[in-house]
Amino acid sequence: xxxxxxxxxxxxxxxxxxxxxxxxxxxxxxxxxxxxxxxxxxxxxxxxxxxxxxxxxxxxxxxxxxxxxxxxxxxxxxxxxxxxxxxxxxxxxxxxxxxxxxxxxxxxxxxxxxxxxxxxxxxxxxxxxxxxxxxxxxxxxxxxxxxxxxxxxxxxxxxxxxxxxxxxxxxxxxxxxxxxxxxxxxxxxxxxxxxxxxxxxxxxxxxxxxxxxxxxxxxxxxxxxxxxxxxxxxxxxxxxxxxxxxxxxxxxxxxxxxxxxxxxxxxxxxxxxxxxxxxxxxxxxxxxxxxxxxxxxxxxxxxxxxx
Amino acid sequence: xxxxxxxxxxxxxxxxxxxxxxxxxxxxxxxxxxxxxxxxxxxxxxxxxxxxxxxxxxxxxxxxxxxxxxxxxxxxxxxxxxxxxxxxxxxxxxxxxxxxxxxxxxxxxxxxxxxxxxxxxxxxxxxxxxxxxxxxxxxxxxxxxxxxxxxxxxxxxxxxxxxxxxxxxxxxxxxxxxxxxxxxxxxxxxxxxxxxxxxxxxxxxxxxxxxxxxxxxxxxxxxxxxxxxxxxxxxxxxxxxxxxxxxxxxxxxxxxxxxxxxxxxxxxxxxxxxxxxxxxxxxxxxxxxxxxxxxxxxxxxxxxxxxxxxxxxxxxxxxxxxxxxxxxxxxxxxxxxx
Numbered sequence: 299x300x301x302x303x304x305x306x307x308x309x310x311x312x313x314x315x316x317x318x319x320x321x322x323x324x325x326x327x328x329x330x331x332x333x334x335x336x337x338x339x340x341x342x343x344x345x346x347x348x349x350x351x352x353x354x355x356x357x358x359x360x361x362x363x364x365x366x367x368x369x370x371x372x373x374x375x376x377x378x379x380x381x382x383x384x385x386x387x388x389x390x391x392x393x394x395x396x397x398x399x400x401x402x403x404x405x406x407x408x409x410x411x412x413x414x415x416x417x418x419x420x421x422x423x424x425x426x427x428x429x430x431x432x433x434x435x436x437x438x439x440x441x442x443x444x445x446x447x448x449x450x451x452x453x454x455x456x457x458x459x460x461x462x463x464x465x466x467x468x469x470x471x472x473x474x475x476x477x478x479x480x481x482x483x484x485x486x487x488x489x490x491x492x493x494x495x496x497x498x499x500x501x502x503x504x505x506x507x508x509x510x511x512x513x514x515x516x517x518x519x520x521x522x523x524x525x526x527x528x529x530x531x532x533x534x535x536x537x538x539x540x541x542x543x544x545x546x547x548x549x550x551x552x553x554x555x556x557x558x559x560x561x562x563x564x565x566x567x568x569x570x571x572x573x574x575x576x577x578x579x580x581x582x583x584x585x586x587x588x589x590x591x592x593x594x595x596x597x598x599x600x601x602x603x604x605x
Numbered sequence: 606x607x608x609x610x611x612x613x614x615x616x617x618x619x620x621x622x623x624x625x626x627x628x629x630x631x632x633x634x635x636x637x638x639x640x641x642x643x644x645x646x647x648x649x650x651x652x653x654x655x656x657x658x659x660x661x662x663x664x665x666x667x668x669x670x671x672x673x674x675x676x677x678x679x680x681x682x683x684x685x686x687x688x689x690x691x692x693x694x695x696x697x698x699x700x701x702x703x704x705x706x707x708x709x710x711x712x713x714x715x716x717x718x719x720x721x722x723x724x725x726x727x728x729x730x731x732x733x734x735x736x737x738x739x740x741x742x743x744x745x746x747x748x749x750x751x752x753x754x755x756x757x758x759x760x761x762x763x764x765x766x767x768x769x770x771x772x773x774x775x776x777x778x779x780x781x782x783x784x785x786x787x788x789x790x791x792x793x794x795x796x797x798x799x800x801x802x803x804x805x806x807x808x809x810x811x812x813x814x815x816x817x818x819x820x821x822x823x824x825x826x827x828x829x830x831x832x833x834x835x836x837x838x839x840x841x842x843x844x845x846x847x848x849x850x851x852x853x854x855x856x857x858x859x860x861x862x863x864x865x866x867x868x869x870x871x872x873x874x875x876x877x878x879x880x881x882x883x884x885x886x887x888x889x890x891x892x893x894x895x896x897x898x899x900x901x902x903x904x905x906x907x908x909x910x911x912x913x914x915x916x917x918x919x920x921x922x923x924x925x926x927x928x929x930x931x932x933x934x935x936x937x938x939x940x941x942x943x
Contacts, residue, residue, distance in 0.1 A: 398769045398793055402739030409911070411736050412749040414904045419896045423889040423905040427635070433913040434736075435728045457792035458732065554757040561753050568752040569745065570763045576743070578768040 299595050303337035305357070307347035310366050314584035318342065321588065340364060340591055345571065346553070348372025354381065362594045364587045367574075368392055368447075370604050371497040371524060378605055385605040386590040388583040390446060392574040397450035399573050400492055400522045403546030406567045407518055408432040408490075413564045432543075435459050440488030442481060442504065443495025443523065444470055451492050463488055466495075481505065485512035490520065497524035507532040510542050518544040522573050525551040534559050537566060548573050625649045626930050627671040629691070631660070634677025635910075636700040640919045644675070648926070664690045672696060673929060675922065676706070679888075683707040688715060696929050698922055701909070702726050703859070704939060705832055713940075720925040723937040724781050725917040726909035731785035733908040734827055734857045737881035738774075738790065740902045741853055742767045742825075747899060764899075770794035775823030777816055777839075778830025778858065779805055786829060798822060801830075816840070820847035825855060832859035840864060845871045853879045857908045860885040869894050872901060883908045 304322040306315065318324045325334055327347065338357045341349045344366045351374045354360060362384040363373055370387055378385050406412055409431045417428050439455045441448045441464040452462045452475060463476035465484040470477070478484040481504050485491055491513050495501050505519065505528040513519060519542065521528055530551045536542040537560065544565035550556055553571055560566050574583065590601050628648035630637055637644060644650055651671060656663045673696040676683060683697055685708055697707055699721040712719050740746050743766040751763050774790050776783045776799040787797045787810060798811035800819040805812075813819035816839055820826050826848050830836050840854065840863040848854065854877060856863055865886045871877050872895065879900035885891050888906055895901050924936045 394770045394794060395768055398739060399743055399745075401793075402736065402743055402745055405732060405736030406740060406745050406749070409733055409736055409907070411733075411740055411902070411904065412746045414907055415746045415902055416750070418891060418903045418905045423891070428905050428907055428910075430639075430910050430912045430915055431907065433729055433911040434732045454792045457789045459728075556752055556757065561755075567745065567749050569748045570752055570757045572743070572748055572763060572766065575763070575765045576768040577765050578771075580765060 299592070302339050302595055303334065303359075304340040304342060304591065305338045307341065307343045307349075307353075310342075310344040310346075311580055311584050313581055314342070314366060314587060317584060317588045318591075321592070340594070342366060342587055342591075343372060345369060345372060349378070350374050351377050354378065354383070362386070362591065364590045364594075366583055366587050369496060369524060371526075375605060383605070384594060384600060384603060386587075386594075386600050386602050387604050388586045389602055391582045391586055392579050393446045393450050395576050395579045396447050396522050396573040397454060399548060399569075400447075400451045400494070400520055400546075401454045403520050403522065403548065403567055403569070404490055404492075404518065405434055407520070407544045407546040407565070408434050410564065412567055434490075437490055438463070438488045440464065440478075440484045440491040441475075442484065442491065442493045442527075443501075444473070444475070445494065445496070447522070448492070448494035449473075451494060460490075481509045482512050485509045485517070488513075489516060490518045493519065493521040493523045493527050495523055495527065497526055502526050503529045505529065505533070507536075510536045513542060515540055516543050518542075518546070520546040522548045525549040525553065530557060537563055626673070627651055627668070628926070629653065629668050629671040629674040629694075630676075631674070631681050632677055634679070634700045636915060636918055636922065637675060637677070639915060640923075643919070643923065647923075661690060669693060673698060673926060675700060675926075677701075678703055678706045681706060683712070685711040688712070688717070696720070696925075696935075698925055700918065700922060703831060705859075709939065718929070718935055719939045720921075720935055720937045721939055722918040722921045725921060726914050727781035727785055729911045729914045730782045730829075730857055730908040731789060733883065733904075734782070734786045734829070734855060735789045735793075737855050737857070737883065737902055737904065738825060738827070738853075739769060741855070741879050741881045741900065742769050742772070746902050771796070772824040773798070773822060775799065775813070775819040775826045776810075777801075777819065777826065777828045777862075778836075779808055779810075780829065780831070782857070783827075783829035784808075786827060795825075802835075816844050817847045820844045820852070821849075823848065823852065825853045828854075828856040828858040828862050830858050830862065832861055836862050838862070838864045840868070842867050842871075845877055848877055850876055851878045853877065853881075855881045857883045860888065865892065872898055 302322045305325040307327045335357050339359050339361045341363045343349050349363045354377050364386045368387050368389045414428050435458040439460045439462050444464040444466045465478045465481050534557045546567045548569040593600050625648050629651045631653045653663050670693050672693050675698045677700050697719045748763050772795050774795045774797050779799045779801040800813045800816050869892045881902040883904040928935050
């Protein structure tokens with residue numbers, strides 16, 4: 299397989315680079331020229347640069363796209379289907395990390411942990427105590443998208459005595475959580491709304507002005523899905539005007555750009571898309587990407603195919 | 606004196622000292638400040654802190670009939686000497702959980718009841734412990750600061766964190782807070798063990814007879830116990846050595862449980878991997894060597910401080926006072942064993 303050309307789209311992981319280099323001929327999109335395009339049989343993408351129509355068109359020998367993520371919103375799936383290109387992702391191995399971060403974000407937002415740290419290290423504690431914050435345990439949780447990640451969030455929240463309700467494309471028969479048929483009703487009936495669904499044409503801006511209003515001045519939004527699931531413009535004005543109580547955000551519509559008004563707010567926590575960024579999971583994800591590629595080129599069944 | 610009609614409290618009242626009973630407050634804690642109007646409505650609040658008189662004179666002049674005192678814990682000390690100056694005192698109401706500042710033995714000897722706020726703060730404190738744990742491992746506060754100072758567009762990558770799941774969490778003190786914390790971290794796939802004064806027969810976690818033993822088998826050591834003579838500086842160099850250079854310490858108990866000077870040295874020298882602290886030996890003083898450390902989360906003693914907990918605490922404080930003045934059973938009385 300050393301002659302098989304594999305292209306990485308970004309420097310997403312030094313470990314992954316090394317693993318790919320050992321097995322394949324590795325091209326780096328951020329370094330290579332397109333004269334090597336004919337040699338590329340596989341693309342390894344991530345949440346920043348996947349495989350859009352333009353890239354796929356430029357690689358006539360492309361057989362497989364193996365993304366270093368569970369989200370496939372940066373891949374032109376229709377084009378892949380048309381050209382018979384396989385697609386794999388990294389589900390399950392990152393579920394725990396993302397759901398851990400979701401709860402961490404909720405706690406950090408409600409209990410203002412980051413603001414407390416800044417308060418202390420700027421010397422303000424000498425002049426008086428930090429304000430009272432908001433309790434997390436026992437609150438009503440709404441989950442948008444009860445997939446692997448949404449279910450893992452629910453399991454963790456239950457340990458805090460929270461009540462769980464959800465909205466999903468379809469109602470799940472195997473759960474006792476309360477189902478709402480639309481996002482607005484879900485938001486109206488919970489205090490903390492977690493956005494955990496995948497980004498598709500149908501779910502773009504699923505958290506819109508109406509949903510944000512329903513969540514309300516005491517409500518908190520936590521987004522660990524994709525920035526485009528939320529109407530960011532509406533979110534920012536709701537937060538600045540006090541129509542939404544707070545937000546914990548790991549994703550944004552135009553990463554790495556974060557709307558400036560958010561940078562001044564104490565009732566938000568802002569993270570640079572680190573949902574899966576742990577030493578342990580980065581490695582597991584990378585191993586899964588490599589394993590899928592090996593399976594493909596050895597003509598074995600793919601481990602985690604999307605297409 | 607005698608019967609008076611008080612428009613605030615509906616009908617006739619017959620108290621020795623006017624319409625409302627005396628409630629002595631030496632120094633206003635946060636609970637008193639937040640709910641001051643409610644206290645003023647029901648009690649003749651003796652605000653020693655507003656008087657220009659020295660305390661002993663104030664107490665001599667105004668508090669000789671005071672049967673109840675509401676006290677905060679940060680500065681106030683209910684000592685035998687103070688109690689000598691309050692001959693009518695029968696109830697000490699603490700505005701929080703801890704009662705280190707109260708001479709319980711002397712109160713018992715004098716027949717003075719003592720109440721605290723029971724269990725109302727333990728959920729929030731456990732929540733906060735989990736929040737700090739995730740923050741240290743996943744670098745949440747650091748990442749938030751990174752984004753706020755505009756570093757994200759300039760430096761595409763933020764350093765990776767560590768996974769929460771699978772970590773061995775050692776809980777020091779499996780009381781109200783420790784038990785709740787254990788239940789929460791288990792849901793993240795952490796493995797819980799503990800050290801406590803005594804083994805809890807019903808607890809489904811591994812028990813270690815000493816804190817050093819516990820630390821040697823833990824990735825994360827969380828302090829949830831109360832401060833007593835036995836727990837002062839129980840977290841020392843020996844424990845930190847056992848915790849090791851990949852270990853993390855989280856303190857949501859009391860500052861003096863940890864030998865702070867040693868902890869600071871261990872963090873600066875990277876002899877342990879990180880820490881999150883909500884409490885310190887001399888609050889609000891925090892060793893400034895910690896400020897620049899990438900792997901330390903610092904919090905200004907906010908583990909229990911939510912609006913909800915405070916309201917619950919107020920209800921218990923008021924409930925105890927109401928019960929006392931109606932000669933009914935107290936809600937959360939302590940014994941000298943607490």
